[in-house]
Amino acid sequence: MYDMETRRSTLALLAQGRSLNSVSRQTGVSRAAIRAWQRRVEPVPRMARDCRPQGPADTAAYAYLLGLYLGDGCVSPHPHGGHYLRIACADAWPGLIHLCRTAVVAVRPGVSVAVVQKQGCVMVSSYDRHWPCLFPQHGPGRKHDRAIVLADWQREIVDAHPWELVRGLVHSDGCRTTNWTTRAVGGVTRRYEYPRYFFTNKSADILRLFTDTLDGLGVAWTRANAKNISVARRASVALMDAHIGPKH
Structure with a gap:
C-alpha cells in the first residue's frame, strides 16, 4: 500500500500539468491507481475493502438514505470494530426523523436504530459493520473538502430512483x-x-x-x-x- 506522502506527491505532479502517462512512468505508480487517488486520496479502510454485503435490501430506500447521508450524515468507526451511520435530523421535522429511521431499517433489515437527542436536533444512529461499504463516500474531514463521487453500483440505483435521491x-x-x-x-x-x-x-x-x-x-x-x-x-x-x- 502506498503511503500518503507518495499519494500526495504523485497528485502534485499532475497538478503541475503533467500527463498521466509521464507521472506514472516517473513514479512507478499505475495509471489506474493514480486515477483512483484523484477520486479519493485516502486509503480505503481494510474493513471496507473486505466487506461484501449483499447490497441494500431496498434500493429505493437506499437512494433516499443516500441523499440524507450526503446532506447531514457521517460514517464513523466504533473503537472495538464496526461502524456507526449517523444522520442529523432537526427536531422541527418529526416526520423526517421517522422517514430516516424507516429507510435505515429498509436498507439493512435487522439493524438496531437509536435516536439520540442533541441540541436542536436528534441523531439517528445505527451500528453495522457494512456501513462503510454501503457509503463509500465516507472519509475523514468534511465532505466539501474531499471529492464525492458515486460508485458505479450507486449510480445504477440513483438512475433507477432519481426522485428518491432528490427527496x-x-x-x-x-x-x-x-x-x-x-x-x-x-x-x-x-x-x-x-x-x-x-x-x-x-x-x-x-x-x-x-x-x-x-x-x-x-x-x-x-x-x-x-x-x-x-x-x-x-x-x-x-x-x-x-x-x-x-x-x-
Missing part, C-alpha cells in the same frame, strides 16, 4: 419556501406569492449531483449563489411538489 437531499439540506414580489397593475401595487425550493450545500460535487439529477428529471433550476440551488418555475415546482413536498 433525500432536499429533506436534509433543502426546503420549500414561499417567496413574494410586488407588481404594479393598473396603477395599484399588488403583492404576489409563489412557492420555491432551495437546496444548500458547500460541496460542489454534491451540488452537481443534485443538479444533474434534476436535469434528468426535467426540473428547471438556477444557481442562486455558490452554494444555493433554486427551483422556482411553476411547472418545475409542481413536479417537485408531486414527488417531494414540504418537510413535516
Whole structure:
C-alpha cells in the first residue's frame, strides 16, 4: 500500500500539468491507481475493502438514505470494530426523523436504530459493520473538502430512483419556501406569492449531483449563489411538489 506522502506527491505532479502517462512512468505508480487517488486520496479502510454485503435490501430506500447521508450524515468507526451511520435530523421535522429511521431499517433489515437527542436536533444512529461499504463516500474531514463521487453500483440505483435521491437531499439540506414580489397593475401595487425550493450545500460535487439529477428529471433550476440551488418555475415546482413536498 502506498503511503500518503507518495499519494500526495504523485497528485502534485499532475497538478503541475503533467500527463498521466509521464507521472506514472516517473513514479512507478499505475495509471489506474493514480486515477483512483484523484477520486479519493485516502486509503480505503481494510474493513471496507473486505466487506461484501449483499447490497441494500431496498434500493429505493437506499437512494433516499443516500441523499440524507450526503446532506447531514457521517460514517464513523466504533473503537472495538464496526461502524456507526449517523444522520442529523432537526427536531422541527418529526416526520423526517421517522422517514430516516424507516429507510435505515429498509436498507439493512435487522439493524438496531437509536435516536439520540442533541441540541436542536436528534441523531439517528445505527451500528453495522457494512456501513462503510454501503457509503463509500465516507472519509475523514468534511465532505466539501474531499471529492464525492458515486460508485458505479450507486449510480445504477440513483438512475433507477432519481426522485428518491432528490427527496433525500432536499429533506436534509433543502426546503420549500414561499417567496413574494410586488407588481404594479393598473396603477395599484399588488403583492404576489409563489412557492420555491432551495437546496444548500458547500460541496460542489454534491451540488452537481443534485443538479444533474434534476436535469434528468426535467426540473428547471438556477444557481442562486455558490452554494444555493433554486427551483422556482411553476411547472418545475409542481413536479417537485408531486414527488417531494414540504418537510413535516
